[in-house]
Amino acid sequence: MIKELTVDLGERSYPIYIGEGLLENIASYFEKHGISKGSPLLIVTDGQVGPHYLEGVLERLGTAGYQAASYTVTAGEKSKSLAVLEDVIGAALEAGLDRKSAVVALGGGVVGDLAGFVAASYMRGVRFIQIPTTILAHDSSVGGKVAVNHPLAKNIIGAFHQPEMVLYDTSTLQSLPDREVRGGLSEMIKHGLIWDADFAYWCEDNAERLVGLDPEALQYGLYKGCSVKAAVVSQDERENDLRAILNLGHTIGHALEAVAGYGELTHGEAIAIGMVGAARLSVKLGHPEEIHTITKRIFEKFGLPVRIPAHLDTDAIMRAMMHDKKFGEGRMVYIVPVAIGKVEINKQMDPKLVREIVDELKQED
Numbered sequence: 373m374i375k376e377l378t379v380d381l382g383e384r385s386y387p388i389y390i391g392e393g394l395l396e397n398i399a400s401y402f403e404k405h406g407i408s409k410g411s412p413l414l415i416v417t418d419g420q421v422g423p424h425y426l427e428g429v430l431e432r433l434g435t436a437g438y439q440a441a442s443y444t445v446t447a448g449e450k451s452k453s454l455a456v457l458e459d460v461i462g463a464a465l466e467a468g469l470d471r472k473s474a475v476v477a478l479g480g481g482v483v484g485d486l487a488g489f490v491a492a493s494y495m496r497g498v499r500f501i502q503i504p505t506t507i508l509a510h511d512s513s514v515g516g517k518v519a520v521n522h523p524l525a526k527n528i529i530g531a532f533h534q535p536e537m538v539l540y541d542t543s544t545l546q547s548l549p550d551r552e553v554r555g556g557l558s559e560m561i562k563h564g565l566i567w568d569a570d571f572a573y574w575c576e577d578n579a580e581r582l583v584g585l586d587p588e589a590l591q592y593g594l595y596k597g598c599s600v601k602a603a604v605v606s607q608d609e610r611e612n613d614l615r616a617i618l619n620l621g622h623t624i625g626h627a628l629e630a631v632a633g634y635g636e637l638t639h640g641e642a643i644a645i646g647m648v649g650a651a652r653l654s655v656k657l658g659h660p661e662e663i664h665t666i667t668k669r670i671f672e673k674f675g676l677p678v679r680i681p682a683h684l685d686t687d688a689i690m691r692a693m694m695h696d697k698k699f700g701e702g703r704m705v706y707i708v709p710v711a712i713g714k715v716e717i718n719k720q721m722d723p724k725l726v727r728e729i730v731d732e733l734k735q736e737d
């Protein structure tokens with residue numbers, strides 16, 4: 373059965389469809405949402421996803437009368453760069469995309485963020501469709517944050533550009549490597565930790581089913597995760613306030629990704645460490661010890677890292693953290709858990725405390 377949700381953003385509202393095998397009917401979803409057959413489409417994918425799913429997508433769209441070109445980037449975080457952005461825009465020009473065209477992301481968060489920024493910037497903005505193929509992308513495909521990285525800072529060149537729809541065919545997840553399964557579940561757990569304690573404990577109790585890609589558990593977990601994301605984004609599309617809670621674990625996490633070298637730690641791994649760090653910080657600020665013990669226990673149950681690799685330099689991590697987009701007016705803004713399922717936005721965090729946490733996370737036992 374296909375589950376459906378709406379991201380409620382007035383005239384920019386859009387549906388998220390989640391279910392097994394829905395790509396078999398991709399053309400009917402495109403038709404339902406008025407995607408033009410008169411202008412070319414560009415499907416952006418990567419070198420690992422393409423061999424599994426691109427041909428089927430092109431064939432089904434072609435049979436229905438769509439003119440679909442494709443462009444395949446190298447798999448991995450390094451493709452979220454200005455250089456690759458230029459390559460994809462070149463492919464869009466060569467395929468003849470015009471203002472009525474749509475850019476389609478077929479892949480994980482890397483392809484989604486990159487293709488989304490192409491859609492946001494090509495001819496100052498064209499339509500965008502998300503076809504997520506990773507568990508992590510239940511987060512990245514919803515909410516319209518699109519970006520590429522700079523060597524010094526994650527996601528620093530980007531835009532807000534909402535998709536027209538999210539087509540989540542959960543059968544694509546069966547080909548995911550185990551490391552990507554676990555990393556993707558990190559964002560699912562995050563959605564529980566920030567918003568819904570019962571869901572966080574449900575994730576913990578169902579860790580084996582989720583890691584084992586049990587279809588029923590996956591569909592439920594993705595639906596719940598997307599529901600949290602959609603609820604938050606609907607209330608604060610451009611991160612004026614509430615949306616910042618989706619950044620739990622990302623202050624440390626993004627810094628680790630940049631300092632380790634993009635792709636060394638997956639995004640999901642980096643933010644798992646970051647969420648354990650945020651929980652430690654919470655305890656230092658006087659909140660109950662169990663926030664840390666439970667958070668750490670959950671990530672360990674999923675085989676996710678809970679320590680900063682010892683070779684990463686604390687000064688470099690602290691410098692990278694200062695590029696965090698939440699910070700402003702000289703203040704460090706930090707998402708701090710105050711209970712399982714509840715966080716607060718601390719708008720005046722002491723960087724010295726955060727430095728202590730970074731050092732402790734290198735020795736975490």
Ligand SMILES: NC(=O)c1ccc[n+]([C@@H]2O[C@H](COP(=O)([O-])OP(=O)(O)OC[C@H]3O[C@@H](n4cnc5c(N)ncnc54)[C@H](O)[C@@H]3O)[C@@H](O)[C@H]2O)c1
Nearest residue numbers: 420447480481482483505506508511512517544547548639
């Ligand atoms: N825009 C947002 O709101 C948002 C939210 C969360 C994360 N992100 C970004 O998302 C990125 C991480 O996304 P990701 O974890 O999906 O990484 P990814 O896109 O690199 O995918 C992970 C790996 O799995 C492979 N893969 C993808 N789907 C597959 C499939 N079905 N079968 C086999 N292999 C498959 C990819 O080729 C890649 O090697 C980061 O850049 C992160 O910053 C963005």
Ligand SMILES: O=C(O)C(=O)C[C@@H](O)[C@H](O)[C@H](O)COP(=O)(O)O
Nearest residue numbers: 511515517526527615618619622697
């Ligand atoms: O959608 C959001 O808002 C998030 O913060 C979701 C995060 O999981 C995601 O990694 C996002 O790309 C981070 O955004 P950034 O603004 O910190 O770059």
Ligand SMILES: [Zn+2]
Nearest residue numbers: 559622639643
């Ligand atoms: Zn994230």
